[in-house]
Amino acid sequence: xxxxxxxxxxxxxxxxxxxxxxxxxxxxxxxxxxxxxxxxxxxxxxxxxxxxxxxxxxxxxxxxxxxxxxxxxxxxxxxxxxxxxxxxxxxxxxxxxxxxxxxxxxxxxxxxxxxxxxxxxxxxxxxxxxxxxxxxxxxxxxxxxxxxxxxxxxxxxxxxxxxxxxxxxxxxxxxxxxxxxxxxxxxxxxxxxxxxxxxxxxxxxxxxxxxxxxxxxxxxxxxxxxxxxxxxxxxxxxxxxxxxxxxxxxxxxxxxxxxxxxxxxxxxxxxxxxxxxxxxxxxxxxxxxxxxxxxxxxxxxxxxxxxxxxxxxxxxxxxxxxxxxxxxx
Ligand SMILES: Cc1cc2nc3c(=O)[nH]c(=O)nc-3n(C[C@H](O)[C@H](O)[C@H](O)COP(=O)(O)OP(=O)(O)OC[C@H]3O[C@@H](n4cnc5c(N)ncnc54)[C@H](O)[C@@H]3O)c2cc1C
Numbered sequence: 001x002x003x004x005x006x007x008x009x010x011x012x013x014x015x016x017x018x019x020x021x022x023x024x025x026x027x028x029x030x031x032x033x034x035x036x037x038x039x040x041x042x043x044x045x046x047x048x049x050x051x052x053x054x055x056x057x058x059x060x061x062x063x064x065x066x067x068x069x070x071x072x073x074x075x076x077x078x079x080x081x082x083x084x085x086x087x088x089x090x091x092x093x094x095x096x097x098x099x100x101x102x103x104x105x106x107x108x109x110x111x112x113x114x115x116x117x118x119x120x121x122x123x124x125x126x127x128x129x130x131x132x133x134x135x136x137x138x139x140x141x142x143x144x145x146x147x148x149x150x151x152x153x154x155x156x157x158x159x160x161x162x163x164x165x166x167x168x169x170x171x172x173x174x175x176x177x178x179x180x181x182x183x184x185x186x187x188x189x190x191x192x193x194x195x196x197x198x199x200x201x202x203x204x205x206x207x208x209x210x211x212x213x214x215x216x217x218x219x220x221x222x223x224x225x226x227x228x229x230x231x232x233x234x235x236x237x238x239x240x241x242x243x244x245x246x247x248x249x250x251x252x253x254x255x256x257x258x259x260x261x262x263x264x265x266x267x268x269x270x271x272x273x274x275x276x277x278x279x280x281x282x283x284x285x286x287x288x289x290x291x292x293x294x295x296x297x298x299x300x301x302x303x304x305x306x307x308x309x310x311x312x313x314x315x316x317x318x319x320x321x322x323x324x325x326x327x328x329x
Pocket of ligand 1: 099115118160
């Protein structure tokens, strides 16, 4: 598979990237290229211009005057996983970064690229020239090959680092139309064809993670059919913040990945944990609530029935593991 021809423009700052994107409205932004370039090889994207961020060095993590951990979206996933500061501040993120793809891809792929990747589908993410005469919804047509009676696109958002960051209450800074700062969960539209709430000239320039309270338990689980190189069957990121007694949950955040066009917070299940003394029985009840709240989109050969049972088991697993991680005072 060959890449289509394109012009490569190297930005020397995020601001220059924004101005190049405005100058060439059909340009694509590239960080590590591990999502964009395969898409181009499959002719899912054919930008005439690529605005590359590769020449920009990634800043090391730092603490802002407001007390947030600031991350550069250009950090590679390997750097995210190896950072002691991230491991201490946000171990969930460190673990999720390590679960993405293979070492080679993690050496190239960035945190920002991971958060801004496109929705995926087994039928869409492959070469089309010899297979499907009619384009599917995501390619501008009016058919879904995965769910033939479907009246819309059913592609799924599969980035591994998004659910942990959402459960950690992360915000993102976006430049391009002034500077705006939004909760990461609000970056995701839930629309398969335009999964990100960003205009074409906008660039993600910072990720901010609030400091964790002292009494926190957290866990991330990514379920895959095989252990190695694989996108998630689904993922669960659980964060439990506790009252001073160490037994009552003050705030719970539970985010599920790879079951929909956006990572999903399960708010009813979260409220079922809030104010309660934690126990394995409660975690089982909450896992049932999650399954009642979410209908996973079948994807990559996994049926809804399978994903539902997987969701129940992984939620319970993640909550038990988060519960075990709470430091007792
Ligand atoms: C074989 C293979 C396996 C993979 N397995 C996984 C996996 O298990 N889990 C997973 O989550 N991903 C997986 N990926 C997808 C991809 O490698 C990762 O998501 C990676 O983190 C993407 O980062 P990147 O810097 O290479 O993104 P790029 O390809 O450079 O960009 C991806 C998208 O994000 C946009 N973008 C990049 N940076 C910014 C920014 N700062 N602001 C705004 N938009 C931006 C780009 O325009 C592009 O649309 C896999 C990819 C391959 C090829």
